[in-house]
Amino acid sequence: xxxxxxxxxxxxxATQSVRSSMTSTPFTRALEHLGADQLVEYYRQMMxxxxxxxxxxxxxxxxxxxxxxxxxxxEEATGVGAISNLQPQDHVFTHYRDHGxxxxxxLDINPLMAELxxxxxxxxxxxxxxxxxxxxxxxxxxxxxxxxxxxxxxxGVALQCKMQKTNGVVMVFFGDGATNGGEFYEALNFAQxxxxxxxxxxxxxxxxxxxxxxxxxxxxxxxxxANAFDMKSMRIDGNDLLGVREQVGEAVEHARSGKGPVLVxxxxxxxxxxxxxxxxxxxTKEDVxxxxxxxPLEAYRKLLIDEEICPASRLDAIDVQIDAxxxxxxxxxxxxxVPGNEWxxxxxxxxxPLETLTVDPTLV
Ligand SMILES: Cc1ncc(C[n+]2csc(CCOP(=O)(O)OP(=O)(O)O)c2C)c(N)n1
Ligand SMILES: [Mg+2]
Numbered sequence: 027x028x029x030x031x032x033x034x035x036x037x038x039x040a041t042q043s044v045r046s047s048m049t050s051t052p053f054t055r056a057l058e059h060l061g062a063d064q065l066v067e068y069y070r071q072m073m074x075x076x077x078x079x080x081x082x083x084x085x086x087x088x089x090x091x092x093x094x095x096x097x098x099x100x101e102e103a104t105g106v107g108a109i110s111n112l113q114p115q116d117h118v119f120t121h122y123r124d125h126g127x128x129x130x131x132x133l134d135i136n137p138l139m140a141e142l143x144x145x146x147x148x149x150x151x152x153x154x155x156x157x158x159x160x161x162x163x164x165x166x167x168x169x170x171x172x173x174x175x176x177x178x179x180x181x182g183v184a185l186q187c188k189m190q191k192t193n194g195v196v197m198v199f200f201g202d203g204a205t206n207g208g209e210f211y212e213a214l215n216f217a218q219x220x221x222x223x224x225x226x227x228x229x230x231x232x233x234x235x236x237x238x239x240x241x242x243x244x245x246x247x248x249x250x251x252a253n254a255f256d257m258k259s260m261r262i263d264g265n266d267l268l269g270v271r272e273q274v275g276e277a278v279e280h281a282r283s284g285k286g287p288v289l290v291x292x293x294x295x296x297x298x299x300x301x302x303x304x305x306x307x308x309x310t311k312e313d314v315x316x317x318x319x320x321x322p323l324e325a326y327r328k329l330l331i332d333e334e335i336c337p338a339s340r341l342d343a344i345d346v347q348i349d350a351x352x353x354x355x356x357x358x359x360x361x362x363x364v365p366g367n368e369w370x371x372x373x374x375x376x377x378x379p380l381e382t383l384t385v386d387p388t389l390v
Contacts, residue, residue, distance in 0.1 A: 052268040053329065062335045068110065068267055069330060069341065072102040072323050074348050075126045078135055081352045082125070082142060082156075086302050090360075091142045093155045094171075098126035100297035101229055103322035105130045107270025108197060108227050108292070111278045115192055117165040119180045120199040122157035123229075123296075124169030127199055131166045133159065139355035145362035152365045153375070165194075174204040177213035177226070184222035184287075195223045195281045203234025205248050214289065218255040221286040225277045228289065229264060231296045236308035249291035257289055264292030265322035297321075 056065060079099050085091045098105065105126040109118065112131075120127040128138060133149065141148030142156055150158050160168035167183065170176035180198035187194035204210055205228060217224045228248050232239045239246050252259035258280060262273045270292060277288035295317040299306045306314075330336045370376050 052266070052272045053333065056268045056271065057333075057335070065268075065330060066336050066340075066344070068106055068271075069323075069326055069336075070344050070348070071106045071130055072267070072326065073345060074135070074351070075102045075105070075129045076323055077345075077348050077352050078129060078138070078355070079125055081139075081356060083298070083302065085139075085142070085356065090356075091156070092144070093157075094122065095142075095156045095302040096123040096300065097296070097298040097302070098123050100317065100321070101231060101264065101294045102126055103267040103326065104227070104229050104264035104270055104292040104294050105199070107264075107267045108199075108225075108274040108290075110271050111275040112195065112197060115165070115194045116278075117167060117180070117183050117187070117194060117196040118198075119167050119176045119183075119196065120169055121173065121176065121201060121204065122169050122171045123201070124157065124159045128159040128161070128166060128169075131161075131164055133161050133164060133166060135351065135355045136358040137161075139352075140359040140362050143359040143362070144364065145359055146365040146369070147358070147362040151369060151373075153369075153373075174200065174207035174209035174213075176200070177204070177209050178216075180224055180226075181213050181216050181222055184217065184224045185220065187223055188220070193282065195225060195278050197225045197227060197278070199227045199229060201234060202228060202230040202232065202239055202248055203237070203242055204228070205251055206234075206243055210251075211254070214252060214255045214257060214287070217287040218257045221284060223281040223284070224287040225274065225281050226287060226289045227274065228291045229294055230291050231294050233296070233300070233308070235300045236304070236306075238308065247291070249289055252289035257287060258285075259289035259291070261291040261293065264294035265320060265325070267322060267326050294322075 076099060079097045082091060082095060083097065086095050109127065109130040118127060118131050129135065137147055137149040138159060141150055141152060141154060141159060144152040146152055149161055157169045157171045160166060177198055177200060180196045184196040187196065230248055234242050245251055247261060249259040249261040260273060263269050274290055277290050280288050297314060297318055327341055331338050371378050
C-alpha cells in the first residue's frame with residue numbers, strides 16, 4: 027500500500043536510501059538531484075498539456091476555435107523533458123504544433139485558450155491562433171507555420187546570446203519533415219560554423235502530414251544528418267520523460283559551455299491526426315493503438331506510483347485540479363472581448379485609411 031509522504035526532503039532521503047544499492051538510472055539520478063515534488067511537477071505539466079489539448083479538440087468541434095489546430099497529444103514527454111533543462115535567460119522557438127512547448131515553458135493557459143478563441147486577451151491578442159503562441163517575457167518566441175523557417179531565427183538569437191555573452195541557450199523544436207528543407211541545412215551549417223549555443227530538437231513522430239518518414243527522407247536516422255556538418259548529435263527515446271530530460275540536459279550543457287550546437291532526434295508519435303481535420307488514411311488504427319499502449323504520460327504515472335514517489339490518489343487529485351484549471355481557461359476565453367478594429371492599424375498590420383493620412387504635397 028502507498029504511504030502519503032511528508033516533506034520532499036524526507037521523501038527524497040528515504041527513497042534514496044532504499045535505492046542506494048540499485049543501478050543508477052535516469053530515474054534514480056533525477057530523484058537524487060530534483061526530489062520527489064519536482065518529479066510530480068513534470069507529471070502535472072504533461073497532464074496539463076494533455077487535458078488542455080483534449081479541451082481544444084472539444085472546442086474546435088463546437089466551433090469555438092477556428093482555423094488550424096495541430097495537437098501534440100502523445101508527444102508531451104519530449105517537450106516537458108527538454109524544456110525542463112532551460113533557465114529563464116534561455117530561448118524557445120517552435121513550429122505550429124506549439125501548445126505543449128508553450129505550457130512547458132510556463133505560459134498561463136488562460137491567454138492560450140483565449141488566443142485559440144481569437145480574443146483580445148489571447149497571448150497574441152487573438153491574431154495568431156493555434157500556430158502562433160508567443161510570450162516574449164518568457165523568451166518564448168513562438169510557433170511558426172512555415173516549416174523550417176524558425177530554425178534560422180533560432181540561429182539569429184543564438185548569435186545574439188554569443189555576441190552579448192548572455193550565457194543563454196536557444197532550443198528549437200521541429201518535425202522530421204522539416205529536416206528535408208533547405209533552412210534546416212543552412213541553420214545547422216551556420217550554427218556549427220559559429221559554434222552557436224543552439225539545441226536543435228527534432229521531434230520525429232514518423233510522419234510529415236500524411237507522408238511516412240521512409241517516403242519523405244532519404245536518411246531515416248535524422249540525427250545522422252548532423253554528420254554533414256561535424257555536429258554533435260544523438261537519437262533518444264522521446265517518450266521517456268526522464269531520459270529526455272537527462273540527455274537533452276547534456277546537449278544544453280554542451281551548447282552553453284561554448285562547444286557548439288547539438289542535434290537531438292527524439293523518437294515519438296502523435297496520437298491524433300496531423301491537424302484537427304485529418305482523416306488519417308495513411309496509417310492503420312492498429313498502428314495508432316500500438317503506440318497508444320505505450321503512452322508516455324501513462325508510463326510516467328505508473329513509474330511514479332510503482333516507485334512510491336506519489337500515490338495514485340494524489341495524482342488523481344492533480345488531474346481533478348487540472349480539469350478545473352482548463353475549464354476556467356474556457357470560461358476566461360468565452361468571456362473575453364474580441365479585438366477592436368483599431369488594433370489592426372495600431373499594430374501596423376494594415377496602413378491607416380488614406381483619408382486619415384497627411385500627404386506631403388512635394389511628393390504628389
Ligand atoms: C515551407 C512549407 N511547406 C509546406 C508546408 C505545409 N506543411 C505543414 S505541416 C507539414 C508537415 C511537417 O511535418 P513535420 O516537420 O514532420 O512536423 P509534424 O507536423 O509531424 O510535427 C507540411 C508539409 C508548410 N507549412 N511550410
Ligand atoms: Mg513529423
